[in-house]
Amino acid sequence: MKTKLLILSLTTLCSGALFAAEAPSIGAPAPAFSLPNSQGKTDSLGQFKGKYVVLEWFNPGCPFVQKHYKSGNMQKLQKEFTGKNVVWLTIDSSAPGQEGNLTPAEASKQIAEWNIKSTAFLLDPSGKVGHEYAATNTPHMFVIDPEGKLIYSGAIDNKPTANPADIADATNYVKAALDESMAGKPVQTPNSRAYGCSIKYDR
Amino acid sequence: MVINEMNWLQRSARLLLFAALLFASPHLRAQKFEGRDLVNASLIADTTAIVPGRAFTAGLLLKMAPTWHTYWQYPGDAGIPTEIKWQLPAGWKAGPIRWPIPLKLTEPGEIQIYGYHDEVLLMTELTPPATIAAKSVHLAAAVGWLVCAKICVPGNGNVQLDLPVGGAASAANPAVFAKFRAQLSRNLPNDALSAIHWQREAKDFRLTISDRSLAQDGNVDFFPLPGATTVLGHPQRQQTSDGSLVFTIPFESAAPGIHSLAGLIVFDHQAWSLGKSTSLSPGPATAKSAPASSTARDLLKFLLFGFIGGFILNLMPCVLPVISLKIFGFMQHAGDSRAKIFGNGVAFSAGIFVWFVGLALLMIALKAAGHQITWAFQFTNPLFVVAMSAVVLVFALNLFGVFEITLSARASGGLLGWSAREGYAGSFFQGVFATVLATPCTAPFLGSALGFAFAASAGVILLMFVAIAAGMSAPYLLLTAQPAWLRFLPRPGAWMVRVKQFMGFLLIATLLFLLWVLGAERGPEAIVWTGAFLLVLSIVCWMKGSFSTPANSFSQRLVVCALMALLVLGGGYYFIGEKFRATRIAASSLTPNDWVAFTPERLRDELAQGRSVFVDFTAAWCITCKFNEASVLETAVVKNAFARAGVVKMKADWTNADPVITKTLQQFGRVGVPLYVLYPATSPDHPVVLPELLTQTLVLDSLQNAAPKVAAAH
Numbered sequence: 001m002k003t004k005l006l007i008l009s010l011t012t013l014c015s016g017a018l019f020a021a022e023a024p025s026i027g028a029p030a031p032a033f034s035l036p037n038s039q040g041k042t043d044s045l046g047q048f049k050g051k052y053v054v055l056e057w058f059n060p061g062c063p064f065v066q067k068h069y070k071s072g073n074m075q076k077l078q079k080e081f082t083g084k085n086v087v088w089l090t091i092d093s094s095a096p097g098q099e100g101n102l103t104p105a106e107a108s109k110q111i112a113e114w115n116i117k118s119t120a121f122l123l124d125p126s127g128k129v130g131h132e133y134a135a136t137n138t139p140h141m142f143v144i145d146p147e148g149k150l151i152y153s154g155a156i157d158n159k160p161t162a163n164p165a166d167i168a169d170a171t172n173y174v175k176a177a178l179d180e181s182m183a184g185k186p187v188q189t190p191n192s193r194a195y196g197c198s199i200k201y202d203r
Numbered sequence: 204m205v206i207n208e209m210n211w212l213q214r215s216a217r218l219l220l221f222a223a224l225l226f227a228s229p230h231l232r233a234q235k236f237e238g239r240d241l242v243n244a245s246l247i248a249d250t251t252a253i254v255p256g257r258a259f260t261a262g263l264l265l266k267m268a269p270t271w272h273t274y275w276q277y278p279g280d281a282g283i284p285t286e287i288k289w290q291l292p293a294g295w296k297a298g299p300i301r302w303p304i305p306l307k308l309t310e311p312g313e314i315q316i317y318g319y320h321d322e323v324l325l326m327t328e329l330t331p332p333a334t335i336a337a338k339s340v341h342l343a344a345a346v347g348w349l350v351c352a353k354i355c356v357p358g359n360g361n362v363q364l365d366l367p368v369g370g371a372a373s374a375a376n377p378a379v380f381a382k383f384r385a386q387l388s389r390n391l392p393n394d395a396l397s398a399i400h401w402q403r404e405a406k407d408f409r410l411t412i413s414d415r416s417l418a419q420d421g422n423v424d425f426f427p428l429p430g431a432t433t434v435l436g437h438p439q440r441q442q443t444s445d446g447s448l449v450f451t452i453p454f455e456s457a458a459p460g461i462h463s464l465a466g467l468i469v470f471d472h473q474a475w476s477l478g479k480s481t482s483l484s485p486g487p488a489t490a491k492s493a494p495a496s497s498t499a500r501d502l503l504k505f506l507l508f509g510f511i512g513g514f515i516l517n518l519m520p521c522v523l524p525v526i527s528l529k530i531f532g533f534m535q536h537a538g539d540s541r542a543k544i545f546g547n548g549v550a551f552s553a554g555i556f557v558w559f560v561g562l563a564l565l566m567i568a569l570k571a572a573g574h575q576i577t578w579a580f581q582f583t584n585p586l587f588v589v590a591m592s593a594v595v596l597v598f599a600l601n602l603f604g605v606f607e608i609t610l611s612a613r614a615s616g617g618l619l620g621w622s623a624r625e626g627y628a629g630s631f632f633q634g635v636f637a638t639v640l641a642t643p644c645t646a647p648f649l650g651s652a653l654g655f656a657f658a659a660s661a662g663v664i665l666l667m668f669v670a671i672a673a674g675m676s677a678p679y680l681l682l683t684a685q686p687a688w689l690r691f692l693p694r695p696g697a698w699m700v701r702v703k704q705f706m707g708f709l710l711i712a713t714l715l716f717l718l719w720v721l722g723a724e725r726g727p728e729a730i731v732w733t734g735a736f737l738l739v740l741s742i743v744c745w746m747k748g749s750f751s752t753p754a755n756s757f758s759q760r761l762v763v764c765a766l767m768a769l770l771v772l773g774g775g776y777y778f779i780g781e782k783f784r785a786t787r788i789a790a791s792s793l794t795p796n797d798w799v800a801f802t803p804e805r806l807r808d809e810l811a812q813g814r815s816v817f818v819d820f821t822a823a824w825c826i827t828c829k830f831n832e833a834s835v836l837e838t839a840v841v842k843n844a845f846a847r848a849g850v851v852k853m854k855a856d857w858t859n860a861d862p863v864i865t866k867t868l869q870q871f872g873r874v875g876v877p878l879y880v881l882y883p884a885t886s887p888d889h890p891v892v893l894p895e896l897l898t899q900t901l902v903l904d905s906l907q908n909a910a911p912k913v914a915a916a917h
Contacts, residue, residue: 025406025455063349063357095311099354127312134436136280136314153455154434160283162349162357191456193434197355198281201312 024133026151026190030144031132035091035122038107043089043120050146052086052178056118057093057130057199059100059138060110063162064196068139069114071164074156078117081178088118093130095202100138101125127201137196143177143187152177154192234350234358241268242350246342246362247324249380252369253340256333259372260380262324263287263346263362271352272318275305277428279316280437282355285325285348290361292340294332301326303386304467304474307424315437317426318351324383339367377904385889388467388474392869399477401463407436408457408464410450411443418448420470425450428465433457435464472888506670513674548683550627552676554634556669563668567661584860585724588824589733589779592717595710596737597744598636602707604700605741606748634676716824723823723858725786732782739774743767797842801855803863810887815850820868820878823858827895828877835897848906850881881905 024031030053034044045053056074059065068074078088092107094100102110107121124130133142133153143152157170177187234242243266250259265273265285274282289297302325305317331340347359374380391399398414410425412418425438436453443449452464467474600606714737721729751763799805801818809816819836821828835841845852855864857876871878871892879893891905 061354063355131312136312161347162283163347191434192432193429194281195283196281197351198310198314198316199312200353201310201314203311 024150024153026153027149029148030142030150031129033129033132035124035129036104038102038104038111038121038123040104043122045144045148048087049148052081052146052181053144054081054086054088054174054178055133055135055142055144056088056090057135057138057140058090058121059092059094059197059200060102060114061099062138062197065138067162067164068156068167069116071167073164073167074139075115075117077172077175080175082117082119084178084182086178087120089120089122090116090118091122091124091129091135093124093127093135094200095127096125098200098202100200125202127199127203130199130201135194135199137194138199139196140194140199141174143174143181145181151181151187152190153194154189155194155196158192160193160195232346232360232362234356234360236356239268241271241356242266242273242348242358244346244348244358244360244362246344246364247376247379248329248342248364248366249375249377250366250372251375252367252372253331253335254370254372255331255335255368257372258328258330260326261329261342261364262326262376262380262383263344264322264324264379265319265348266322267320267350269321271350272306272308272316272320273323273348273350275317275319275426276300276302277317277426279307279318280314281310282316282318282351283349283357286346287325287327288345289327289329290343290345291329296330298328298330301328301387303383304388304469304472305426307426313437324379326380326383326387335368337368339365341365373900374904378908381891381905381908382889385886385891386472388476390872391468391475391477392872395475399468403457403462407451407453408462410438410452410464412448412450412468413446415446417468417470418442418446422470423448424469425452426467426469426474427452428467429457430461433461433464506666509667509670510674510677513671514677545683546627547630548679550630551634551679551683552672554631554636555676556634556672557631558635559668559672559675560665563665566668567664585721585729585783586779588717588721588724589736589783592714592721592733592737593740594636595714595717596740599707599710599714600741600744602710603704604748606744607752720824720858725783729783729786732778732786736774736778736783739770739778743770746770797846798852798854801853801864801867803867806853806882809851809853810882810884813884815848815884816853816882816887817845817850818853818855818878818880818882820855820857820864820873820876820880822856822876825857825876831877831879831897835899835902838899841899841902844903844906850906883908 030045032045034042037043060069065074082088092100092102094102102123104123107123110116111121122129133140135142137155139156141152141154141156142150145151152173154173156174157167157172159166159170173189173192176189180187232244233240234244245264246261247264248259248261253259263285267273274284276284278284285300287300289295291297303319303323305319308316308318310316329342341363342365343361343363345359345361347357349355349357395414395417398412398417400411400413402409402411412423417423424440427435427438429435434455434457436455438450438452441449441451464477466477468477718730718733721733746763746767751760751767755763798819801820806816806818819828819832821832855861855867857864857868868874868876868878871880877895879895879897881891881893883889883891891908893901893905
């Protein structure tokens with residue numbers, strides 16, 4: 001994987017493009033990363049090896065993110081699975097000056113205001129990690145198994161709307177992937193089309 | 204962030220009332236955000252009134268604030284398509300949204316989305332029920348959209364429109380409908396079909412376009428329309444060394460059965476739509492998969508069109524005489540048993556089916572052989588027209604009583620009475636005959652249905668023709684299955700012979716038309732030589748009626764038969780084989796003074812000089828064309844309007860199936876005439892296609908849109 005990443009970054013540098021557009025595949029090792037969190041410390045994916053990890057791309061200004069937070073749906077999921085020893089990382093890739101860009105202090109305030117229950121809130125203003133995962137939407141969800149392999153990427157559920165009333169009837173893909181994988185079954189829907197606002201990258 | 208319905212209403216109730224009074228119809232729904240209007244949504248229709256049973260187009264018009272965009276049906280990497288939930292009275296039907304070609308927008312971070320800036324009209328075909336009791340109808344829809352610039356704001360609301368119900372309607376909002384209709388994608392033309400190949404690799408789909416002119420257009424793009432469970436990356440464009448164009452569309456997930464994607468091939472503000480096709484053979488090993496075909500629902504819709512079109516064929520002037528004949532036949536059998544009457548109906552329908560299926564098989568064979576296939580193409584072959592003339596004349600002479608057809612009296616004498624058997628055979632051939640005459644009448648529905656069928660696979664062509672045959676035979680089957688209805692018809696009597704003879708004159712009139720077609724194709728000499736051959740045929744028919752009756756001895760009849768054959772063959776060989784074939788293709792006789800003959804070069808020149816151009820694709824044998832010309836295009840009002848608007852009128856005469864014109868027709872997804880296209884000087888890239896049945900209002904309206912300056916001046 002590392003050699004592949006190296007080749008990828010070399011080729012992309014040579015071609016003048018700045019980011020690898022290729023999304024990580026299901027079943028392949030999830031790209032490693034380290035990011036500062038809202039408390040000023042650094043978290044890296046490597047330190048959670050042996051645990052399920054959920055990545056959630058976040059932007060408080062996005063109506064689709066608001067749909068899942070103002071209804072309490074996201075917090076409920078975060079609470080349920082962090083209670084099952086799952087690591088939940090909320091990642092904000094909004095660039096400085098763009099909607100949803102947060103300083104560590106603002107992030108802490110947001111966590112308190114919305115009662116966000118994730119393990120850590122990571123700040124990615126350069127968009128580097130977002131690009132490595134080819135994350136395009138908020139919310140955009142990824143699930144990584146204890147061996148570090150990607151087992152789900154895509155939307156949070158199957159109702160691509162901004163209407164909180166649709167949550168009740170929706171099938172939650174993240175919950176399904178975690179439940180199935182924890183029960184030793186294959187993930188029925190390992191991939192779906194993410195829906196939401198575009199991530200407010202700089203470039 | 205979602206607009207508060209009550210708040211909004213309170214704030215703008217007064218404004219709304221004023222606007223309603225001012226504009227009378229469109230109900231505007233504004234999406235406010237931080238004091239600005241982000242999106243104004245309104246419902247409009249292309250008609251001033253609702254005519255029960257007649258479909259029309261309604262559109263959701265979204266006007267976006269500068270830099271903001273709403274989304275296409277496939278939004279791309281992010282975003283949500285606009286949604287319309289119709290709230291229509293009982294009995295109404297709404298079609299799917301017809302999406303104009305979107306823009307491809309790239310946001311920071313290589314996020315690609317498909318959407319619309321400024322304004323977009325999302326059109327839907329609405330079909331009212333056949334009867335409406337109310338004086339006006341309230342149309343409403345709950346709509347939802349996502350509008351984004353740097354940030355995204357969802358909007359929703361109800362849009363509504365009240366329209367009066369009436370017996371007649373004229374076009375409404377022609378400018379905006381014309382603008383967005385021109386931005387709809389078209390079916391892939393059949394000459395481009397073979398240039399499209401799909402392939403599925405381990406992690407991507409490959410679309411190869413081997414059409415050279417298309418492949419060399421630097422702006423060609425592919426906009427995918429994946430199904431809900433297919434997750435795609437960005438299409439990448441590549442030119443291969445052999446001049447083809449390859450789009451590689453990576454996928455994150457796609458069901459194993461999917462081997463191609465639906466989508467649009469976009470070029471120059473135009474687009475061809477590719478339907479989804481899935482081949483079951485495994486991916487990488489197969490070099491090419493089946494070409495695009497459309498979804499099952501589209502197919503059903505077009506088959507329905509085919510059925511309706513077939514039904515309408517019965518009313519066409521070229522079939523009407525045969526119908527009268529047939530109805531007359533039913534009357535003769537009105538005293539017979541139910542089974543016999545129905546048997547005749549079935550035989551007649553069988554004739555219709557056999558002809559259409561035969562035609563379908565011929566088309567499929569020709570298509571396989573690589574010929575350009577066009578509707579009524581057989582009429583572009585003069586020998587076919589000669590054969591038709593001969594058949595029509597023989598039938599006419601039979602009706603006049605010059606000879607009787609006594610089919611297989613000897614061979615069939617057995618279980619069934621020979622008259623019954625002759626009845627069935629007669630019904631069968633009348634069925635065939637009626638359909639042969641019907642082909643040059645491209646009924647309005649048939650146009651689009653056939654356009655679809657010819658771009659499709661052999662199976663679909665066959666189905667299409669079967670649908671047309673079913674539509675055409677439906678009234679006969681119904682009448683014969685319900686003989687009670689036949690009792691309403693008058694009693695048989697001596698008058699029937701007179702009616703029969705009179706029908707003969709209608710056939711002679713048809714013959715005149717066919718001869719005129721021949722004249723247009725091959726000049727006056729062709730008419731003379733065909734006439735000579737027809738004279739020989741008439742003599743042969745007279746011989747048959749006078750010297751080859753059951754009263755004559757067998758040897759007499761044998762001699763007469765041999766003489767008849769000799770005359771037909773000799774006359775055919777000399778007048779048709781020698782003289783007729785020596786005639787040359789006639790110069791177009793269809794171009795009056797104020798028209799210019801169409802050539803693609805001339806069209807380009809006129810447009811380059813900033814003139815609007817109207818092209819009339821016509822043919823001598825096309826009755827719908829003649830009707831439109833007489834009742835609309837050549838009337839003083841329309842002629843003056845063309846002159847005032849300074850529109851160049853071009854005639855594309857397809858009488859002899861000019862291949863250049865065939866190609867142009869195919870560019871518009873058509874396989875036959877009539878076709879009317881208006882290229883406005885202001886936007887020559889967005890030609891407006893007029894319907895196949897013209898009205899004066901329609902032409903005047905489209906002229907006004909094409910030349911707004913003139914409209915303002917007058």
